[in-house]
Amino acid sequence: MDHLEDKYIPLKRTKNKSQKTEVRPFVDYRSVQTTGGDGGNGCISFLSVFMKEFAGPDGADGGNGAHVIFKGSRDVRSLDHLTSVISGNSGQPGHNKDCTGKNATNTVIKVPVGTIFKSNGNIVGSIEEEGGVFVAARGGAGGKGNAFFTNNIDQAPRIAEYGGKGETIAYEVELRIMADVGLIGFPNAGKSTLLRSISRARPKVASYPFTTLRPHIGIVHYADLHQLAVADLPGLIEGAHTNRGLGIDFLRHIERCSCLLYVIDMAQPQPWLQLQVLRYELEQYKYGLSSRPHAVVANKMDLIEAQVNVSEFVRHVDLPVVGNNNKKKSSDAGVGATDTGVGATEAGVGASDAGVGLVLDPQEVGCDCIGPPDPESRLRPVQFYVPTPETHLQHTYRLHRQAMQVWNQQFWAQHNAKYKKTKEAFIQKRLDEKYNNNNNSNKTLSANEMSAFYKSFLDQNRDTHALYNKEWYGRNVTGIVLGMGVWVEKLIKFGK
Template sequence: MKFVDSASIVIAAGDGGNGCVSFRREKFVPKGGPDGGDGGRGGHVWLKTNRQLTTLLDFKYKKKYIADRGVHGQGARKTGRDGADIVIQVPCGTLVRNAETQEVIADLTGEEQEFLIARGGKGGKGNQHFATPTRQAPRFAEPGQKGEALVLDLELKLMADVGLVGFPNAGKSTLISVISAAKPKIADYPFTTLVPNLGIVRYEEYKSFVMADIPGIIEGASEGRGLGLQFLRHIERTKILAVLVSADSPDITAEYKTLLGELEKFDEGLLNKPRIAVITKMDIASEDLEIPLLEEGVKVLPISSVSGHGLKELKDELWKEVSARERSAEPSEEGLGNDAAG
């Protein structure tokens, strides 16, 4: 399936039905009072997350979503039927902006999360509502209100626990293919990975976490060089970053600093995430290679995805960091009680 992480769509909620002008007409009641019914509400437009979706591809083919209008009111005080709502399915991690103002309307990260994006217009009142002692036969009713309409920009930021960052050919795709069920394209040339890949990493018997592999970053990615800038958004939601540098790099320390520099230029907040430095391809490292201390307080783990060296230690460390972030994000019991009361 083709990966698409941005799209623009037009949505319009349904208009409300018009109120009805009608008077009772029954045998032996020659001058019945007004009995015009109300119009039905126009259909709403909802967004709902679907964990089975991983791309915005569908929105490249269908760009307009228009809900039904409400049915007009009828005589005998009959209210028109409400217009049918539309529910638009989007992937978890979809950011929704008003295309005109670029204001963020919603950030949909939860599973089966629903958001009312456009309200249908209210139905108009029938003439029965406008009768007064001095105006007993009103010959007018209220029109239905217009439904809300707007153009949306959708942006997908993948939901993952661990984000892999590195230069092209740093071994990210090989790593994710070995420790998860993901099957990315792997080859010995730059930019083999052209789209983000997600993999579920099984840990011990009943535990797991999600890892994201994005296309390789090159120096200048934050200014638009290469593919890195286009996909860096997909590591903004990750709990941890694993910064990969190949053991055959001519200068491991300089490459590591360059990667951090590109992350900082794109979004300074990325450097606030916990990170682990990973030296890959130890199976082809020179015998005299010394693993440098790249950054104070950051663990450096040498691995080989080919031989399996260091992979258990890497999974142990990643799980420890992921579970620590999950515990810190859990709401307190006091907070849960306040939410329930509200």
């Protein structure tokens, strides 16, 4: 568990990186044609039984065709399983002896939550929650059999219906949010290398521009089980908004990232110009896109030129800058993690030691920020965002949460210290008993032997834990009441 004490590192790997070179680009857009199943035909039939040759019409109805339905699910993240044509099965035809044809089972296709459906450029549907459905193409109804048409005038109708045709509709299926973080930069800036370092994604890396042609998503795992989806996007060049390079198609992907990381090749002359071009292109494509929450990764910090350029770069930009060197492997986290070059630290760059240590200021990103786990308490500290102006109620609520954090941190720091001390004493005592104080320095106790300690520790601390729980509930109830107050206050303000 030592790695928890490091800053901003992903969860330790449970298995080695895959050696496969196979790459699966992330699919966030698909054009599909959906066709509902046809209804089954109705049947024309007349029953003839023993002693009653003309027993009347017995042709049954056909079954309904299948609808094509998209269903929101958190099990899928991309649209790569969608084929260009999706068809529903047809219903079965009706039979004699009033045997109705079987309805076809609907074709249900899972898509990620946040999928939108466009037809002729207009949004015609979206899936906003797990289990939410969008009926893309309805199946045809089953045709009626001749038994249905029997009436007082015509007791032997010789007519039946054909089953209805299923609808055929084409859609452009898109993901609204593709990833939490999008890596944006010029070709060769090192975006794919960075993604390979921090996740298990395997985008191709090479020293020529436009190596990456389609987005790749990597998942970064954190110690608190939080997962961050990071998108490696194709390189952007000047004039991309006028469809140069990979052009508009590529800019579309950026729109679907919640926050942006500009990856800048610090070894290039005047690296701040890269940033200006990137921001300009985003802004030209869509107004306000460049003002998404963002930070800068000053990349290739192992190179001398980069270390020379970085101090000048920091003077030219007004964004948080994180130094990074993909070429230096971090040995402790079990991943080729990013590391700050010395030059960057000297230049006063807000940098991290390992992982994507986003050094974000709550005031800048407009929300609370969570830090790496505290070595004593193992709780991740929160830096609270202070809204401006802050109302009296908001102030009280924030102070309450701050006080709760301090109390929580203190309790668990003390508790963990006590646990560690008691455990060490227990192990020492048992080893002494077991080996008669002889040469037990590198011996350990089995899990069975340790279970006695865990039980006695929990028994001894039952009252402390009960008191903690009581206080925790009390403080949380106060927090909920204050939080609701803040919420109501916001609603009233919004109503005005």
